[in-house]
Every structure is written in structure tokens, then in C-alpha cells.
Amino acid sequence: MANYFNTLALREQLEQLAKCRFMYSSEFDDGVDALKGKKMVVIGCGAQGLNQGLNLRDSGLDVSYALRPDAIAQKRQSWKNATENGFTVGTYEELIPTADVVLNLTPDKQHTAVVNAVMPLMKEGACLSYSHGFNIVEEGMKVRDDLTVIMVAPKCPGSEVRAEYVRGFGVPTLIAVHEANDPKGEGLALAKAYAVGTGGHKAGVLMSSFIAEVKSDLMGEQTILCGMLQTGSILCFDKMIEEGIEPGYASKLIQYGWENITEALKYGGVTNMLDRLSNPAKIKAFDLAEELKDIMRPLYNKHQDDIMSGHFSRTMMDDWANDDANLLKWRAETAETNFEKTPAGEVEISEQEYFDNGILMVAMVKAGVELAFETMTAAGIIAESAYYESLHETPLIANTIARKKLYEMNATISDTAEYGCYLYNHACVPLLADFMKDIKSDVIGKGLNVDDNGVDNARLIEVNDALRAHPVEAVGAVLRGHMADMKKIV
Numbered sequence: 400m401a402n403y404f405n406t407l408a409l410r411e412q413l414e415q416l417a418k419c420r421f422m423y424s425s426e427f428d429d430g431v432d433a434l435k436g437k438k439m440v441v442i443g444c445g446a447q448g449l450n451q452g453l454n455l456r457d458s459g460l461d462v463s464y465a466l467r468p469d470a471i472a473q474k475r476q477s478w479k480n481a482t483e484n485g486f487t488v489g490t491y492e493e494l495i496p497t498a499d500v501v502l503n504l505t506p507d508k509q510h511t512a513v514v515n516a517v518m519p520l521m522k523e524g525a526c527l528s529y530s531h532g533f534n535i536v537e538e539g540m541k542v543r544d545d546l547t548v549i550m551v552a553p554k555c556p557g558s559e560v561r562a563e564y565v566r567g568f569g570v571p572t573l574i575a576v577h578e579a580n581d582p583k584g585e586g587l588a589l590a591k592a593y594a595v596g597t598g599g600h601k602a603g604v605l606m607s608s609f610i611a612e613v614k615s616d617l618m619g620e621q622t623i624l625c626g627m628l629q630t631g632s633i634l635c636f637d638k639m640i641e642e643g644i645e646p647g648y649a650s651k652l653i654q655y656g657w658e659n660i661t662e663a664l665k666y667g668g669v670t671n672m673l674d675r676l677s678n679p680a681k682i683k684a685f686d687l688a689e690e691l692k693d694i695m696r697p698l699y700n701k702h703q704d705d706i707m708s709g710h711f712s713r714t715m716m717d718d719w720a721n722d723d724a725n726l727l728k729w730r731a732e733t734a735e736t737n738f739e740k741t742p743a744g745e746v747e748i749s750e751q752e753y754f755d756n757g758i759l760m761v762a763m764v765k766a767g768v769e770l771a772f773e774t775m776t777a778a779g780i781i782a783e784s785a786y787y788e789s790l791h792e793t794p795l796i797a798n799t800i801a802r803k804k805l806y807e808m809n810a811t812i813s814d815t816a817e818y819g820c821y822l823y824n825h826a827c828v829p830l831l832a833d834f835m836k837d838i839k840s841d842v843i844g845k846g847l848n849v850d851d852n853g854v855d856n857a858r859l860i861e862v863n864d865a866l867r868a869h870p871v872e873a874v875g876a877v878l879r880g881h882m883a884d885m886k887k888i889v
């Protein structure tokens with residue numbers, strides 16, 4: 400199988416990358432009708448499988464789970480997830496031939512084997528669905544001509560897909576139809592109904608392409624969403640210890656700090672996150688972020704270039720073929736970092752203190768969000784999609800670190816995201832070594848030690864203007880406007 404993206408002419412690549420349209424709520428007036436009475440069989444009952452299945456069932460749809468024989472015989476977690484929630488579980492042979500829609504929610508590494516195993520069992524004219532397009536775009540999977548192939552990709556971890564639905568809302572979702580596999584022209588109707596079933600239409604749906612989803616999703620997860628938070632956690636913790644900060648305090652400031660500061664990002668973008676700082680601290684965070692952006696820009700460009708060229712997917716697939724040697728080594732190394740091994744102390748930290756004593760963390764989030772957004776849009780990804788993959792999803796990933804540090808983040812995200820996160824971290828930690836030498840506890844751990852909060856007016860105006868003028872803020876204001884309901888219930 401060949402990399403599908405690389406087989407396309409440049410003109411077609413650019414057209415697919417730019418495919419992205421924010422859908423009107425009226426386009427979902429038919430609700431889940433296109434899936435009513437149809438049998439939806441989910442393969443895999445992990446992070447996305449379980450949570451999407453729960454939402455779809457609560458939306459009135461017929462959901463069951465096809466698991467591999469060992470998972471059933473050994474009553475593995477996937478079997479427990481499905482049976483304890485009252486779903487019918489069966490083997491591929493029992494359930495796939497009955498399915499109108501097969502939802503492939505297994506890890507991307509398994510997709511070729513899984514799709515090859517289920518395709519011969521699928522009934523004529525059925526639909527195969529993905530939540531990430533890696534198998535189609537990077538591996539060039541060819542699906543039987545009579546089958547419809549769609550994608551419904553929630554832009555967040557599985558746990559949030561469920562949590563938002565239970566709150567009466569949903570999470571932004573990207574849908575797509577694989578143009579090579581839409582024999583009956585029903586792909587879009589099925590994808591829209593599926594997005595309604597998970598609640599995605601309430602938060603915002605982008606009609607996009609498999610290619611745009613893959614090239615943006617990989618970039619977001621490797622850089623700001625997971626890689627930057629991992630690198631930031633490790634560097635900020637080690638610096639605080641070097642500066643004599645009490646380890647329990649340092650651990651807590653980081654573990655819960657990302658969640659606290661990015662909550663401000665979620666509500667009002669980068670501008671609001673920096674507005675939470677005093678004026679001198681805001682200027683300091685702005686300057687640090689500018690420095691970080693200069694240092695890290697080549698790394699962000701490299702990640703995006705490697706994703707576009709297929710170099711990233713090729714090297715990750717080499718690791719798959721090598722029994723995940725790098726992934727497992729990096730996972731073990733992460734468990735041994737000082738931050739990961741130091742429990743959060745019992746100390747009280749107020750919400751404001753997370754900002755005041757975490758100026759460097761604020762700067763890292765600002766730099767990472769803006770760089771990821773700038774790099775994606777420069778590569779032809781549309782601003783709405785780049786916003787979801789940079790700013791919007793950062794708080795959702797930060798929540799996972801608050802639960803159980805980097806372990807929880809890397810366990811919750813897909814294996815593909817975990818691999819990319821470590822890859823970024825390995826390059827970024829040494830890249831920031833010189834920058835970190837000049838960092839002191841005034842920007843991480845203790846806060847600015849200033850007698851008054853006076854600043855130069857002209858400089859403050861300059862900083863405020865620059866913050867508000869960044870393109871991620873313009874698209875963010877519009878997209879957050881569509882999420883007004885969410886603000887009332889969180």
C-alpha cells in the first residue's frame with residue numbers, strides 16, 4: 400500500500416488540505432434519521448469506542464461491539480467496558496455481517512489488519528467509519544468499491560466526548576467522506592447523523608477531508624496539545640527544584656497549573672489567558688513567548704514538514720514493525736522523570752496563584768498555540784481546523800494531566816499521539832536548554848518580585864495590540880461564539 404496523499408497531484412493535495420467548512424446548525428435538522436433503525440457495530444471498546452457508543456445509544460441508535468476472541472475469552476477491559484454498560488458483544492463473525500455501519504475504533508496501528516479482517520464479512524453497500532484518517536491517508540488502505548467510507552473525528556479525548564454529551568452538549572467534530580468510496584452518495588448524510596448522535600453538532604462540525612484531518616490532527620497532538628505540555632512539565636519542574644522550590648509545591652503547580660491557566664484560554668483565547676496576569680507579568684510572559692517562538696519555530700516547521708512528506712508516518716510505522724521499541728522506551732523514560740515521580744503536595748494554591756507563579760507556563764502555552772496555528776495555516780490547513788487543533792483542544796488535554804500527570808495524558812490519547820508527543824519532547828528539551836539556563840523562580844515558582852505593578856504605557860499598548868491581532872484570536876472569537884451554550888453549563 401502506498402501513502403495516498405503522496406500519490407495525488409499537487410493541485411489535488413492543496414485542494415484536499417484546504418477542504419474545511421463550518422456547518423450551519425440547520426444542516427443537522429434531520430438529526431440522527433439517516434442512522435435510525437440501522438445497526439452500528441463498533442470494533443474496539445477503548446477511549447473513543449466506549450464513549451462514542453454510549454452517546455450514540457443515548458441518542459436512540461442501535462449500537463453493539465465486535466471484539467476479538469481473546470478480548471472476550473479473557474474478559475479484557477474492552478469486554479468489561481462493553482458488557483458492564485449493557486451492550487451486546489460478539490465476535491467479528493457474529494456481528495460484522497449484520498452491520499449497516501462498522502465503526503473502526505481500534506488503535507491506528509491495527510487498522511490495516513482490522514479492516515482486512517472485517518472487509519470480507521461486511522455486507523454489500525455497508526459503511527465503514529473511522530475517527531482518524533491515518534489508515535486511508537498515510538497507509539493508502541483500499542476499501543471495497545461497494546462500501547461507503549466516512550470519518551467522524553471528535554477533536555478531543557474520548558472521556559470528554561462523553562462528559563460533554565452528558566452535560567447536554569458535545570465536542571467540536573470534523574467529518575469527511577472518502578471520495579474514492581461514496582458509491583451511493585450517502586456518506587455525508589451518514590456522517591452528519593453520526594455527529595448528531597455523539598452530540599458534536601452542538602459544539603460545531605467542520606465538513607472536511609480525510610487529508611486535512613490527518614495532516615492537522617498529527618500536527619496538533621505532536622506539538623502544542625501533548626508534546627509542549629510534556630516538555631513544559633519536565634523543564635518547569637526541574638527548574639523549580641534547582642531554584643529551591645519545595646518539590647510538592649512545584650509538582651502541584653504544574654500538575655494542576657496547565658488545567659487552570661488553559662481554562663482562561665478556553666473562555667477567551669490567548670488574550671484572556673494573559674489578561675489574568677498583572678501588567679508587568681503579562682509583559683514578561685509576552686516577551687518569554689516571543690523568545691520561545693523564535694527558538695521553537697524550526698521545530699514546529701520540521702514536524703509539519705515531516706507530517707506532510709510522509710516521513711513522520713514512515714518512521715512511526717517502522718517503530719510499529721519494530722515492536723514499538725521507541726514508543727516503549729520513551730514511555731518508560733517519561734515515567735522516570737522527576738515531575739512524574741514527585742507527588743503533588745497538600746499545599747493550597749489559589750486559582751490566581753497558578754497564573755502569578757506560572758508565568759513561564761503561560762508563555763509556553765501562548766508560544767505553542769500560536770506556533771502550531773501559524774505552522775498549520777501556512778501549510779494550507781484552514782484557520783477553523785487549525786484553531787481546534789491548537790487552542791481549543793489544549794485545555795481538554797490539560798485536564799488529563801490534572802488527573803494523573805503525564806501518565807494519564809499519554810494513556811488517554813491515541814497511540815499515534817503518544818508517539819508524536821515523545822518525538823517532539825525529545826527534540827524540544829535540548830532545544831530549550833540554553834533558554835532555560837536564564838530562567839529563575841520569578842517566572843516559575845514564586846512570581847515577580849516587584850514593589851509595584853507600574854509599567855510603561857506604550858509597551859503595554861504594544862503588547863495588548865499584538866495579542867489581539869493574532870489570527871488565532873479572530874477565528875477563535877467566531878468559533879467560541881458557536882459554543883455559547885457550553886459556557887452556561889460548565
Ligand SMILES: NC(=O)C1=CN([C@@H]2O[C@H](COP(=O)(O)OP(=O)(O)OC[C@H]3O[C@@H](n4cnc5c(N)ncnc54)[C@H](OP(=O)(O)O)[C@@H]3O)[C@@H](O)[C@H]2O)C=CC1
Pocket residue numbers: 442443444445446447448466467470475476477478503504505506507509512513530531552553554555556557558811812813814815
Ligand atoms: N484516544 C482518543 O481520545 C482519540 C482517538 N482517536 C482515534 O480513535 C481511534 C481509536 O483510538 P483509541 O480510542 O485511542 O484506541 P484505544 O487504544 O483506547 O482502544 C483500543 C480498542 O481497540 C481494541 N483493539 C486493540 N487492538 C485490536 C486489534 N488488533 N483488533 C481488534 N481490536 C483491537 C482494544 O481491545 P482489546 O485489546 O481488548 O481487544 C480496545 O478496545 C484511533 O483511530 C484514534 O486515532 C480520535 C480522536 C481522539
Ligand SMILES: CC[C@](O)(C(C)=O)C(=O)O
Pocket residue numbers: 553554555556557616619620624625792796811812813814815816
Ligand atoms: C490530542 C490527541 C488526539 O488527536 C485527540 C485526543 O484528539 C489523539 O489522537 O488522541
Ligand SMILES: [Mg+2]
Pocket residue numbers: 553554555616620
Ligand atoms: Mg485529535
Ligand SMILES: [Mg+2]
Pocket residue numbers: 531616617620813815816
Ligand atoms: Mg490524534
